[in-house]
Every structure is written in C-alpha cells, then in structure tokens.
Amino acid sequence: MTALHTDLYEIRMAASYLRRGMTEPAVFSLFARRLPRHRGFLVAAGLAEALDFLAGFAFDHEELAYLRQVVGLPQSDVDELAGMRFTGEAWAVPEGTVVHADEPLLEITAPLPQAQLIETAMLNFLTFGTTVASKAVRCRLAAGGADLVDFAARRTQGTDAAFTVARLTALAGFSGTSHVASALRYGLRPVGTMAHSYVQAFGDERSAFEAFAEDFPVAPVFLVDTYDTIAGVEQAIEVARRAGLPAERVGIRLDSGDLLELSRRARVLLDEAGLTGARIMASGSLDEYALAELTAAGAPIDSYGVGTKVGVSADAPYLDSAYKLVEYAGRPVMKLSPGKATLPGAKQVYRGADGDVLALRDEEPPPGHRPLLEPVLRAGRRVPGRHTPADARERLEHDLAALPPGARRLREPDRTQVRLSAALTGLAARTRLAHPVRH
Amino acid sequence: MTALHTDLYEIRMAASYLRRGMTEPAVFSLFARRLPRHRGFLVAAGLAEALDFLAGFAFDHEELAYLRQVVGLPQSDVDELAGMRFTGEAWAVPEGTVVHADEPLLEITAPLPQAQLIETAMLNFLTFGTTVASKAVRCRLAAGGADLVDFAARRTQGTDAAFTVARLTALAGFSGTSHVASALRYGLRPVGTMAHSYVQAFGDERSAFEAFAEDFPVAPVFLVDTYDTIAGVEQAIEVARRAGLPAERVGIRLDSGDLLELSRRARVLLDEAGLTGARIMASGSLDEYALAELTAAGAPIDSYGVGTKVGVSADAPYLDSAYKLVEYAGRPVMKLSPGKATLPGAKQVYRGADGDVLALRDEEPPPGHRPLLEPVLRAGRRVPGRHTPADARERLEHDLAALPPGARRLREPDRTQVRLSAALTGLAARTRLAHPVRH
Numbered sequence: 017m018t019a020l021h022t023d024l025y026e027i028r029m030a031a032s033y034l035r036r037g038m039t040e041p042a043v044f045s046l047f048a049r050r051l052p053r054h055r056g057f058l059v060a061a062g063l064a065e066a067l068d069f070l071a072g073f074a075f076d077h078e079e080l081a082y083l084r085q086v087v088g089l090p091q092s093d094v095d096e097l098a099g100m101r102f103t104g105e106a107w108a109v110p111e112g113t114v115v116h117a118d119e120p121l122l123e124i125t126a127p128l129p130q131a132q133l134i135e136t137a138m139l140n141f142l143t144f145g146t147t148v149a150s151k152a153v154r155c156r157l158a159a160g161g162a163d164l165v166d167f168a169a170r171r172t173q174g175t176d177a178a179f180t181v182a183r184l185t186a187l188a189g190f191s192g193t194s195h196v197a198s199a200l201r202y203g204l205r206p207v208g209t210m211a212h213s214y215v216q217a218f219g220d221e222r223s224a225f226e227a228f229a230e231d232f233p234v235a236p237v238f239l240v241d242t243y244d245t246i247a248g249v250e251q252a253i254e255v256a257r258r259a260g261l262p263a264e265r266v267g268i269r270l271d272s273g274d275l276l277e278l279s280r281r282a283r284v285l286l287d288e289a290g291l292t293g294a295r296i297m298a299s300g301s302l303d304e305y306a307l308a309e310l311t312a313a314g315a316p317i318d319s320y321g322v323g324t325k326v327g328v329s330a331d332a333p334y335l336d337s338a339y340k341l342v343e344y345a346g347r348p349v350m351k352l353s354p355g356k357a358t359l360p361g362a363k364q365v366y367r368g369a370d371g372d373v374l375a376l377r378d379e380e381p382p383p384g385h386r387p388l389l390e391p392v393l394r395a396g397r398r399v400p401g402r403h404t405p406a407d408a409r410e411r412l413e414h415d416l417a418a419l420p421p422g423a424r425r426l427r428e429p430d431r432t433q434v435r436l437s438a439a440l441t442g443l444a445a446r447t448r449l450a451h452p453v454r455h
Numbered sequence: 456m457t458a459l460h461t462d463l464y465e466i467r468m469a470a471s472y473l474r475r476g477m478t479e480p481a482v483f484s485l486f487a488r489r490l491p492r493h494r495g496f497l498v499a500a501g502l503a504e505a506l507d508f509l510a511g512f513a514f515d516h517e518e519l520a521y522l523r524q525v526v527g528l529p530q531s532d533v534d535e536l537a538g539m540r541f542t543g544e545a546w547a548v549p550e551g552t553v554v555h556a557d558e559p560l561l562e563i564t565a566p567l568p569q570a571q572l573i574e575t576a577m578l579n580f581l582t583f584g585t586t587v588a589s590k591a592v593r594c595r596l597a598a599g600g601a602d603l604v605d606f607a608a609r610r611t612q613g614t615d616a617a618f619t620v621a622r623l624t625a626l627a628g629f630s631g632t633s634h635v636a637s638a639l640r641y642g643l644r645p646v647g648t649m650a651h652s653y654v655q656a657f658g659d660e661r662s663a664f665e666a667f668a669e670d671f672p673v674a675p676v677f678l679v680d681t682y683d684t685i686a687g688v689e690q691a692i693e694v695a696r697r698a699g700l701p702a703e704r705v706g707i708r709l710d711s712g713d714l715l716e717l718s719r720r721a722r723v724l725l726d727e728a729g730l731t732g733a734r735i736m737a738s739g740s741l742d743e744y745a746l747a748e749l750t751a752a753g754a755p756i757d758s759y760g761v762g763t764k765v766g767v768s769a770d771a772p773y774l775d776s777a778y779k780l781v782e783y784a785g786r787p788v789m790k791l792s793p794g795k796a797t798l799p800g801a802k803q804v805y806r807g808a809d810g811d812v813l814a815l816r817d818e819e820p821p822p823g824h825r826p827l828l829e830p831v832l833r834a835g836r837r838v839p840g841r842h843t844p845a846d847a848r849e850r851l852e853h854d855l856a857a858l859p860p861g862a863r864r865l866r867e868p869d870r871t872q873v874r875l876s877a878a879l880t881g882l883a884a885r886t887r888l889a890h891p892v893r894h
Contacts, residue, residue, distance in 0.1 A: 020635050020636040020639060021608070021614050021617070021634075021635075021636045022608075022634075022635055022636075023606075023608055023609070023633040023634060023635065023647060024633050024634075024635050024638070024645040024646060024647025025633065025647035025648050025649055025650055026647075026650075027635060027647065028647050028649065028670075028671060029649055029650060029652070029653045031670065032653070032666055032667065032670045032671075033656070035670060036666060038656060042652075042656065044652070065613075078639070079636075079639065082635075082639045083635075086638075086639070086645070087635070087645060088673075128656055132650075132652060135609070135650070135652075136608050136609045136634075137614065139609035139610065140608065140609050140610065140611060140613070140614055141613075141614075143609070143610050144610075144611070144612045144613055147612075148612075167462075169460070169462055169575050170462070170574070170575045170578035170582070170778075171578065171579065171582050171583075171773050171774075171776070172579060172583070172612065173583045173586075173587075173611065173612035173613070173616045173619075173767065173772075174504075174579070174580075174583055174611075174612070174613060174615045174616040174619055175460050175576065175579055175580075175615065176613045176614065176615035176616070177612045177613040177615070177616060178460070178579065180612075180613055194462040194463050194464065195460075195461075195462060195575075196459050196460075196461055196462065196463050196466060196521075196522075196526070197457070197459040197460045197461075197518075199463070199525075200459060200517070200518065200521045200525070206463040206525070206526060207463060208463025208464035208465075208466065208467050209464050210464055210467065210468055211464055211465075211468060211571075212779070212780070212790045212792070213468070213481075213483070213571060213574075213779065213780035214468045214471070216780045216783065216788040216789075216790065217472070217477060217481065217567055217780060217783045217788075219786070219788075227471055227475060228471065231470065231471040231474060232467060232471075234527075241792045241793075242790055242791070242792060243791045243792075244791070245792075271792065271795075272792040272793050272794060272795050273792070273793045273794075301775075324773050325773075327773075328612065328772040328773050329772075330772055330773060333612075333767040333768075333769050333772040334610050334763050334764075334766075334767050334769060335610075336740075337610070339609075340651070340652065341651070341652035341655045341656060344655065344656045347658070349655040349656075349658075350655075351651045351681055351682075352681070352682045352683070353651070353680045353681060353682075353684075353711040353712070354680075354711050354712045355711060355712075356710075356711050
C-alpha cells in the first residue's frame with residue numbers, strides 16, 4: 017500500500033497547498049457523526065492499519081510518473097511529492113476503547129499537504145475497523161458465555177478484509193478464526209470442522225465421519241445436517257462410540273434448520289448416549305440478533321461460528337465518519353454545512369463516572385476524568401504505548417463493564433450524549449461568528 | 456495472496472482426501488441461493504480476481520511451516536500440499552452478464568483436494584464482485600443520463616476493496632473514480648474536485664476558489680457548501696467570471712442539504728450569469744434510491760459522486776452465495792439441508808427469449824437458447840475469450856436492455872423464475888432417492 021491510495025482531490029489540494037507555501041500545521045479530526053440506528057456505542061479499531069500506512073507513506077516511481085503523465089501535475093509538484101513522508105503527530109483513542117458519536121478516534125497534526133493526502137486512507141481504516149469491531153462486540157454481548165469463532169473469510173469484501181475481520185473479532189473476544197492466513201499473521205487459533213462436501217464426497221455420513229475421526233482424532237467436529245440432522249447426530253454418536261473417543265473430544269455442528277430445536281434434540285441424544293461432555297456448535301447466517309434469541313431461549317449450544325453478517329457488519333455496513341480540518345496555522349476552523357457542521361480545534365475526550373466531556377486538547381480534565389486520546393505518533397514515529405492485542409482486549413472489557421445497560425441494548429439502544437466543555441462551546445461560537453450563514 | 460487464504464476446514468478436508476487417495480475429479484458449483492429483497496437481478500463479477508487467484512495458487516514456505524507446526528499436519532500432508540497447483544477446469548458466466556438466483560456463476564472441475572481448497576477464495580471474490588457490480592448497475596439505472604463517479608475509496612471495507620469497487624463501477628458504466636491508485640491500475644479516468652478543508656484552509660471561499668481556478672484552470676469544480684451553499688454558488692460564479700473561464704469549463708459541487716432544491720437554485724444562478732454550460736455535480740450519501748428521486752424530479756444535476764453506499768452495497772452488503780459439490784468421481788451428489796438443498800451435476804444456463812433454463816452441462820440447448828457459462832480455464836490455463844473491460848460493458852448493456860422492466864424495478868422487483876430442464880429434474884429426483892430424509 018503506497019501513498020497513491022488516496023482520492024484525486026487530495027492530490028490536487030496538496031499540490032495547490034505546496035505551490036502556495038501552505039505547509040503550516042493543520043489539525044484534522046476523525047470521528048463518527050452519528051451512530052447507526054442499532055448502535056449504542058462504538059469500539060475504536062483500525063488504528064493498527066492506519067499507523068502502518070502512515071509509517072510507509074511514500075509515492076513510488078510508477079505513481080509519480082502517473083501523476084506527471086496522466087494526472088498532469090507539473091514536474092515541480094511531482095518533485096515535492098516524491099520526497100514526502102509522514103512527519104506529523106497523531107493522537108488516537110487506542111483500539112478497544114468504547115466511543116460515542118462526535119468523539120475523535122484520531123487527530124492528525126501535520127503540514128497541511130501531508131495531513132490532506134492521508135484523509136482517504138485514514139477514513140478507510142478507521143471506519144472499517146470500528147464498524148467491524150463494534151459489530152463483533154455486539155455478538156459477544158449477545159452470545160452469553162458461548163464461544164465465538166470468526167467464519168467470515170468467504171464473504172468479506174475482498175480478501176484483505178478477511179484479515180482485518182479476523183484480527184478484530186479476536187479483539188472482541190472471539191476465540192478463533194477459520195481463516196488460516198489470518199491465524200498465521202496474527203497468532204490466532206485456527207478453527208475448522210468439515211463441510212457438507214466432505215460428507216457428499218464419501219457418499220454417506222457414516223463413512224465420512226469415520227474417516228474424519230480417524231484423520232483428526234484430537235477433537236473432531238461432525239457436521240450433521242447434510243441430509244437429515246437428527247440422523248446425522250445419531251451417526252456422529254455411533255462413530256464416536258466405535259472410535260472410542262472420549263466425550264469431551266467430540267463435537268457436532270448444526271448449520272441449518274431450527275437451531276434451538278435441533279440443539280435441544282441433539283443434546284438429549286448426546287446425553288442419552290453418555291456423551292454429556294460432547295460439544296454442540298452452531299453456524300449459518302448468525303448475527304447478534306439470532307445469538308440473543310438463542311441465548312435467551314437457553315439453547316444448549318457451546319460455540320457459534322459467526323461469519324458473513326459480522327464480516328460486512330450487515331445491519332450497519334458503514335459509519336458516517338468524517339475527517340475534518342479543525343485548525344490551520346493556529347487558527348481554529350469549522351464547517352457549517354447543513355447536518356454536517358464540525359467543531360473547531362484540537363480536542364480531547366475526558367471520560368468520567370457521569371459521562372464524557374468533549375473538550376479542547378489543552379484543557380485541564382474535569383476532576384475525576386481521564387483522557388481517551390493519547391499521542392501515538394510524534395514526528396512520524398511511534399510513541400510507545402499499550403497497543404498489544406491483550407491491551408486492547410483488556411481496555412474493551414473494562415469499557416464494556418462500565419457501559420450502562422441501555423447503551424448495550426441491541427435494538428434502539430440509548431445514546432450517550434457527550435457534553436461539550438465550556439471552552440469548546442466558546443471557541444465554536446467565536447469561530448462561527450466569522451462565517452455568518454444565510455438561510 | 457497465496458493458497459493459505461482459505462478456511463481451516465478446507466485444509467483438513469483436503470488432507471483427509473489426499474491421505475485416502477480421493478483425488479478424482481469433483482465438480483463444485485458457485486451460485487447465489489436467493490436474491491436480497493430489492494434485487495431483481497445480479498450482475499456477474501469478480502471473475503478476474505478469482506482467476507488471478509487460481510493462476511497463483513500455491514503455498515509458500517512460511518505457510519507450509521505453519522501447517523506443519525501449528526496446524527499439526529504430518530509432513531506427508533505438507534509435502535503433498537507443497538507441490539499443489541490449480542490444474543483444473545473452470546466454466547464461468549463472464550463478467551457483466553445478468554444472472555438470477557440458482558444460476559451458477561462458476562463451476563470448477565478439479566481433483567477433489569484442489570477444488571475444496573479454493574472454496575473460500577472463490578466465494579469471496581465472486582460474492583463481493585457480484586454484490587458491488589449489481590449495486591453499481593442499479594445506480595446507473597437510477598441516474599437517468601447523468602454521469603456517475605466512484606467516490607467509495609474512503610469507506611470500502613479495507614483498501615483492497617477500493618480497487619475492486621473502482622473496477623466494477625466502471626464495468627457498470629461509471630465514468631471515473633476518485634481513487635487514484637485504481638485509476639492507475641485499471642486505466643480509469645481519475646476524477647477530483649476539492650474538499651471543505653481546502654476552503655477552510657484558505658479561510659474564505661473567494662480566496663480558495665481563486666487559487667483553485669488558478670491552479671487547475673482546465674475544469675475546476677468548486678465545492679460550494681462549506682458555509683452557505685447559495686452564497687458559495689455566487690462566489691463560484693464571481694470567481695469564474697473574473698478568471699475568464701468559459702462556462703463549459705466551470706463546475707460546482709453540492710455535498711449537503713436538499714440537493715433537488717439547491718441544484719435548481721444553483722442552475723438558475725448559473726444560467727442568469729450566462730454560465731449555461733456550467734456543470735452541477737452532487738454528492739453525499741447517495742445511492743440508487745436517492746438518485747431515482749432526483750432523476751424523477753428532474754434535478755438539474757449533470758453528475759453524481761457516489762461512494763459509501765455503493766462501496767459496501769449498503770442495503771444488501773452480501774449475497775447468500777454457495778459453493779457446493781455437485782458431482783464426485785462421476786457420481787452426482789446433492790445436499791438436502793432444510794432451505795439449503797442443492798441440485799446435482801455440472802450445469803449450464805441456457806438463455807432464451809422466454810427466460811432461462813437451468814440444465815445439465817452436456818444437454819443440448821433448447822431451440823433459440825444460448826449458453827451463459829463458458830470455459831475459462833482448462834488444465835489450469837486461461838482459455839481465450841471475450842474478457843476485456845469493454846467486452847464486459849457490452850455484455851452488460853445487452854443484458855440490461857433485455858431485462859423486463861419489472862426486474863429492473865429498484866424496490867420489490869419481479870424475480871425471474873429459472874426453469875429446470877427435464878434432465879436436471881430427473882437427475883435430482885434420482886439422486887435424492889439415494890438419501891431418504893426423515894422429518
């Protein structure tokens with residue numbers, strides 16, 4: 017991924033700034049304007065990919081030639097872009113933090129052309145990451161204590177997305193992923209059972225299950241719904257018995273039909289066969305809504321494979337995110353477009369027991385409040401901090417525990433209103449005065 | 456992208472097949488089971504990425520070591536996988552073809568382990584591609600004759616997805632993309648205007664517009680809604696006049712508010728100023744539904760920037776696609792899971808004036824019908840065919856013109872029922888007999 021992963025207008029604006037010497041520090045703020053209908057909170061994520069992009073920010077030769085020859089930039093512009101690296105500062109809410117609308121996920125302070133050029137990439141990484149992490153956490157909350165496994169790789173939007181989804185479902189507390197390349201890259205637990213094609217290739221369940229038990233005796237999970245689910249469970253029991261598998265090593269997977277009813281019947285059959293330790297896995301078009309119903313009904317399901325609907329965040333596949341200039345050369349700025357107005361100045365979010373305060377970055381925190389944004393890059397280089405996956409997990413668990421139940425509700429949750437500090441309100445009023453709006 | 460872009464169960468099944476010598480030819484069929492609520496048809500796409508994957512299919516050293524050490528495959532399995540390439544045959548519906556539920560987009564015939572291992576990747580590429588192409592075509596149908604430009608890069612699900620979206624919006628008939636890296640890779644027209652930050656950095660619209668007109672005099676598009684849209688239009692007119700820009704070189708962009716009302720007022724102002732040739736562009740959360748309303752109301756908008764909602768196909772972000780074994784070693788197979796039953800055998804879709812017939816591949820076509828699937832790989836190598844972007848565009852235009860109006864309706868469209876040939880129906884009945892289902 018190189019610097020040309022941007023929109024043409026960023027290139028044009030950057031060129032214009034460079035020609036005019038407009039290279040003073042600019043502060044851009046990245047935030048979600050409003051939350052999708054069924055989101056009571058977001059989980060900040062995507063920062064890892066964003067920082068990797070900034071670390072590698074540079075145009076390569078082919079890209080520079082393209083800007084010269086096709087986009088038509090003069091050589092002087094191209095020369096300026098050729099030497100450009102990201103040398104700015106970034107403050108960010110670390111991954112795993114619970115955030116709300118209008119709270120910056122990221123603030124960039126850099127020479128204006130740099131800060132402008134990275135807009136497209138920053139929005140992409142943080143919007144996608146936060147969208148998926150938030151969706152995955154909702155599944156976690158809905159699944160009771162059941163294990164969750166990422167099954168999304170086959171229906172993410174492209175193959176790169178499969179990696180991000182695997183990484184962020186792990187952040188959310190999923191216990192593994194089916195996507196082997198992600199398991200390798202991120203050190204996750206690879207999880208896999210069998211597909212219907214396996215049963216079909218053998219021609220009957222008995223032969224397929226016997227072969228699978230022989231080849232993967234450590235913990236075979238038998239897919240039981242290729243033909244008739246209950247008959248499939250009986251076959252799995254029979255094969256497990258004959259193979260002498262201890263109950264706790266045996267699993268079955270349900271992938272269609274009425275998962276509540278089938279899991280209950282399967283549990284009875286397994287228990288009657290003495291396989292009380294055998295595990296039941298379920299999959300098939302699951303999301304937080306389906307999980308919550310199964311959990312509420314007490315479905316005897318030990319683990320769920322959750323794929324497509326988390327991978328694309330099916331009920332809310334994007335966020336209304338924005339990356340907005342809030343200060344240039346020390347001058348606070350704001351945008352007044354209807355429904356899209358922005359607040360000026362570099363910001364901080366202070367979180368206290370009574371909620372969040374959106375403040376200016378250099379304000380003192382209200383008593384008992386802690387800042388959410390922390391410096392992550394200075395002069396283009398990483399600032400040490402708590403950014404391991406374990407740190408993000410711990411942060412998430414802490415923040416989830418502190419969320420009021422109304423915000424965790426899956427449908428029509430309560431929204432957390434973020435208060436503005438007096439200083440921010442005052443700055444916004446003064447900045448707005450400079451641009452009277454006609455109506 | 457290497458062969459480890461797969462799910463663990465594919466690896467396990469492949470290993471099991473290899474150990475047992477189950478390497479006879481398998482036929483897998485990839486299709487969408489049912490269409491999302493507001494889809495009357497799909498546009499086949501993603502084949503380019505799928506064939507690239509198959510061409511490069513191989514496990515690298517790190518992946519093989521991972522399979523040995525972490526996944527725990529014995530060295531003998533790893534040795535078999537190390538030498539594996541895709542040597543099979545693929546039949547596919549070429550990109551740009553209009554297809555319906557249950558019609559195969561792709562059929563793979565290959566030794567069973569190979570055909571199994573590629574499942575995850577094939578589903579990913581074709582599901583994503585077909586989802587996005589279908590969404591983009593709906594925007595085309597809704598936009599009347601207006602120009603469409605892809606603005607999605609900032610909110611696709613990851614950066615790789617931005618390339619696919621740019622490629623497939625072009626297939627749908629979009630006239631350009633904002634994403635510069637995609638424009639370079641695919642030879643598309645890069646399109647860019649200015650952002651609000653540009654206006655804000657200058658501090659006022661007048662200065663910003665003057666600078667932009669000076670720096671990009673060929674065809675500057677002025678973003679007019681940073682503070683007050685109508686005042687912005689007036690500024691743009693004033694700047695265009697002073698700079699002596701011919702009307703046909705001037706553009707304005709509306710990005711918020713009531714686009715119908717604002718475009719009408721802007722058109723009047725531009726016309727009154729003698730800029731009848733000036734163009735109006737609109738953007739901001741647009742999709743086919745918004746475009747259809749603006750088109751129906753006769754909004755004087757010449758071009759639209761369409762981004763997020765196409766990039767993630769917001770109202771239908773995935774397809775219920777499947778990759779199912781339909782034949783192994785010459786034996787037709789089927790799956791009987793509730794709601795997910797499949798039809799056996801290698802297939803062909805024959806299209807005639809009275810609709811489509813889903814048939815067995817070796818059947819004679821019904822009179823006046825043409826086949827939709829064609830061979831694209833034989834022995835792992837590309838079969839020459841009409842696969843350029845221009846071929847796909849032409850195919851799409853042909854197929855769209857042939858669609859009945861009810862299928863093109865944006866909401867609750869008519870569904871095309873695909874008939875089954877007598878031979879396919881007969882084979883399904885005979886195959887089903889082999890697996891009586893209890894209820």
